[in-house]
Amino acid sequence: MTTKKQLISYIGLLLLVSWSIQILAIIVTGDINSDAARIWLVGTMISPLIITLLFLTKNKNLKKNILLKPNSQVFITSFMAVLVPIIIAFVVLIILQNFGFGQSDWFTFSISGVHISGGPFILGKGDQSWFLFAINIFITGAAFALLNSIVATGEEFAWRGLLQSLLIDQYGLLKGILILGFIWSMWHLPALLNGYNYPDNPILGSFILFPIRLIATSFFYAWLTQKSRSFIPAAIAHGALNGIQTGIVSNIKMNNSQIYENIITIAVTVFVGIVFFYFLKQNFRD
Numbered sequence: 001m002t003t004k005k006q007l008i009s010y011i012g013l014l015l016l017v018s019w020s021i022q023i024l025a026i027i028v029t030g031d032i033n034s035d036a037a038r039i040w041l042v043g044t045m046i047s048p049l050i051i052t053l054l055f056l057t058k059n060k061n062l063k064k065n066i067l068l069k070p071n072s073q074v075f076i077t078s079f080m081a082v083l084v085p086i087i088i089a090f091v092v093l094i095i096l097q098n099f100g101f102g103q104s105d106w107f108t109f110s111i112s113g114v115h116i117s118g119g120p121f122i123l124g125k126g127d128q129s130w131f132l133f134a135i136n137i138f139i140t141g142a143a144f145a146l147l148n149s150i151v152a153t154g155e156e157f158a159w160r161g162l163l164q165s166l167l168i169d170q171y172g173l174l175k176g177i178l179i180l181g182f183i184w185s186m187w188h189l190p191a192l193l194n195g196y197n198y199p200d201n202p203i204l205g206s207f208i209l210f211p212i213r214l215i216a217t218s219f220f221y222a223w224l225t226q227k228s229r230s231f232i233p234a235a236i237a238h239g240a241l242n243g244i245q246t247g248i249v250s251n252i253k254m255n256n257s258q259i260y261e262n263i264i265t266i267a268v269t270v271f272v273g274i275v276f277f278y279f280l281k282q283n284f285r286d
Helices: 004-029 035-058 060-065 074-098 130-171 173-186 189-193 202-228 232-250 259-285
Strands: 102-104 107-109 113-116 126-129 252-254
Touching: 004 035, 004 130, 004 173, 004 189, 035 060, 035 130, 060 130, 074 102, 074 130, 074 202, 074 232, 074 252, 074 259, 113 130, 126 130, 130 173, 130 202, 130 232, 173 202, 173 259, 189 202, 202 232, 202 259, 232 252, 252 259
Parallel strands: none
Antiparallel strands: 102 252, 107 113, 113 126
């Protein structure tokens, strides 16, 4: 088991490097949401991989904790890594449309099928049957999840690859994942405070909304990791979150304040987190 001193120094280094890159991005570009800031954000996402590899060279006894080589469950968990973010996105969309808070700029639904008017969908746009639409969404979601997972691996090698098991060993299943989700959210802090993700509510987003969302997401990613014994499905899920889920939700035209979308997204994500925490506990009992 790792010592608390090792754990604190590792977490501190992850935060220090990330915050430094984000602050530099804000100073140099002047806008964390600008195109110029993207390369800085990619560097931020890669930094946990570099820090973890350096940390392991000085703490070689922790290499055994790395969850890298997947077992036979990697296929089902990778499928779920793409499917669950898609489900979250559409549940959010359905709730917002049914309550009159907003409507999709991409989709028009009918009994016979769906009309796709926007988005980079692999099987095309226009009128599609429900079956073709479902296949189109999943294939597109999987493609972008895999593409985005290349960069997301930089984070997930640290979060789920090493830190998750260290925190669970130190604090137990529930507390370990709660702490991991909170650390993960605070890792984004400078960007969040400067309007990234929650430009209309940066303080509320930084200290309430985003921590809740990432803590809930961490339970789903923890299940993926423990089930497959690898961080790879979590990296795919991270890619799906940044790809298909964000794409669908961000293209909802809101009739009211954006806060409604934020709250609904968090509520749905928390529900998913609770479900997968239940599954996770069953795995640990087994």
